[in-house]
Amino acid sequence: MALGGGVIGDMAGFAAASFLRGIPFIQVPTTLLAQVDSSVGGKTGINLAQGKNLVGAFYQPAHVMIDVATLSTLAEREFLGGLAEIVKYGVVLDRELFLFLEEHVEPILRRDQSVLTKLISRCCSIKAEVVARDERESDIRAVLNYGHTLGHAVETLTGYQQYTHGEAVAIGMVAAASFSELCGFASQDDTARIRNLIQRLNLPSVLPVFTAAEYMSALFRDKKVRDGGITFVCNRGIGDFSFAKVVDLHPLLTSCGIGE
Numbered sequence: 001m002a003l004g005g006g007v008i009g010d011m012a013g014f015a016a017a018s019f020l021r022g023i024p025f026i027q028v029p030t031t032l033l034a035q036v037d038s039s040v041g042g043k044t045g046i047n048l049a050q051g052k053n054l055v056g057a058f059y060q061p062a063h064v065m066i067d068v069a070t071l072s073t074l075a076e077r078e079f080l081g082g083l084a085e086i087v088k089y090g091v092v093l094d095r096e097l098f099l100f101l102e103e104h105v106e107p108i109l110r111r112d113q114s115v116l117t118k119l120i121s122r123c124c125s126i127k128a129e130v131v132a133r134d135e136r137e138s139d140i141r142a143v144l145n146y147g148h149t150l151g152h153a154v155e156t157l158t159g160y161q162q163y164t165h166g167e168a169v170a171i172g173m174v175a176a177a178s179f180s181e182l183c184g185f186a187s188q189d190d191t192a193r194i195r196n197l198i199q200r201l202n203l204p205s206v207l208p209v210f211t212a213a214e215y216m217s218a219l220f221r222d223k224k225v226r227d228g229g230i231t232f233v234c235n236r237g238i239g240d241f242s243f244a245k246v247v248d249l250h251p252l253l254t255s256c257g258i259g260e
C-alpha cells in the first residue's frame with residue numbers, strides 16, 4: 001500500500017512492479033497532485049543522479065483509494081500546485097470542468113470537501129479514460145503534458161528551487177495558451193480566461209526572465225524532442241486540444257514576452 005504523495009506512490013509502485021516480478025498494490029494518495037494525477041495511470045519509477053524517472057515501469061495499481069480529508073493538513077503551495085493539474089484537465093479535455101472551476105474558486109481555495117471530491121473524481125475519470133486509450137504514451141496520453149514543456153524548462157532554468165512543479169506548470173499553461181492563440185487554435189478571450197483562472201487560484205502566470213537562448217537550450221534538452229522539433233500540446237478553444245510540431249520556438253517565446 002502506497003500511502004503518501006507522488007514520491008511515495010512512484011517508489012512503492014515501482015517496488016511492487018519489481019518484487020517477484022510484480023505483486024498487486026494499492027495507491028492511497030495524500031497530496032492533491034497525487035490524487036488527481038500520479039496515483040492513476042500506472043507510471044511508476046525512481047530518479048537517478050543522472051536524471052528524473054530514468055528507471056521505472058508501467059504498472060497499474062489494483063485499486064486507488066482517495067480520502068479528501070487528508071488534504072486538510074497539506075501545505076498551501078502543495079495544494080495550489082495540485083490545482084494547476086486540475087486546470088490542465090479542464091483546458092484541454094473538459095470544458096465543463098473549466099467552467100466549474102471558474103465558478104467555484106472560493107470554495108476550492110478554502111478546501112471545501114464536497115467540491116474537492118467532485119473535482120478529484122472527475123480528474124481521475126478523465127485520466128483513466130486517456131490512459132485506457134493509450135497506456136504507454138504513443139499518442140493521445142501526451143495531451144497530459146499540456147503546459148509541461150515550458151513548465152519543465154522553467155523548472156530546469158530555476159534549478160528546481162524557485163517553483164513547485166505545479167507552479168511551473170501553471171506558468172507553462174499560460175504560455176501554451178498564448179501559443180495556441182498564435183497558432184489560431186484559440187481566441188484572445190480563451191487565453192485571457194485561462195490566465196485569469198490561474199491567477200485567481202493564486203498560481204503564478206508569468207515566465208521568469210531568461211533569454212530566448214536559455215529557454216531554447218532548456219527546451220531542447222527535454223527528452224520529448226524528435227527530429228529537431230518539439231511536439232507542443234495546444235488548447236483548441238477551451239476543453240479540446242491539438243498537437244503542433246514546433247521547430248522554431250522564437251515566435252512562441254516572443255508571444256510570451258521573452259526577448260533575445
Ligand SMILES: NC(=O)c1ccc[n+]([C@@H]2O[C@H](COP(=O)([O-])OP(=O)(O)OC[C@H]3O[C@@H](n4cnc5c(N)ncnc54)[C@H](O)[C@@H]3O)[C@@H](O)[C@H]2O)c1
Pocket residue numbers: 004005006007008010030031032033034037038039040041042043044070071072073074075078
Ligand atoms: N507517476 C506519475 O504519473 C506522476 C505524475 C506526476 C508526478 N509524479 C511524481 O510525483 C512526485 C510529486 O508528488 P507530490 O506533489 O505528491 O510530492 P511529494 O510526494 O513529495 O509530497 C509533497 C510533500 O507533502 C507531504 N505530504 C504528503 N501528504 C500530506 C498530507 N496529507 N498532509 C501534509 N503533508 C503531506 C510529503 O511528505 C511531502 O513533503 C514527483 O516525484 C513527480 O515526479 C508522478
Ligand SMILES: [Zn+2]
Pocket residue numbers: 037085148165169
Ligand atoms: Zn505535472
